[in-house]
Amino acid sequence: AQFKVGYYLYAILFLMFDVETVFLYPWAVNMHTLGTDGLLCIAVFFGILVLGLVYAWRKGALEWK
Numbered sequence: 001a002q003f004k005v006g007y008y009l010y011a012i013l014f015l016m017f018d019v020e021t022v023f024l025y026p027w028a029v030n031m032h033t034l035g036t037d038g039l040l041c042i043a044v045f046f047g048i049l050v051l052g053l054v055y056a057w058r059k060g061a062l063e064w065k
Contacts, residue, residue, distance in 0.1 A: 006064065013056055020049050 027034065027042050034041075056062055 009061055010064075013061060017049065017053060020045075 024042070024046070027038060031038060
């Protein structure tokens with residue numbers, strides 16, 4: 001059976017953001033040992049993640065048609 005390309009794009013975006021958010025867990029566990037530099041790295045990583053989500057949202061990749 002054939003599926004629309006939008007389904008594949010939505011699945012790829014979901015997997016991409018899901019895997020990236022898994023990388024936040026080790027930072028959260030070791031936050032007390034990382035200090036200010038660790039917090040800055042987490043903020044940069046999370047900022048890039050949010051920018052990617054906003055970009056996909058504005059391009060309409062998250063809308064079902």
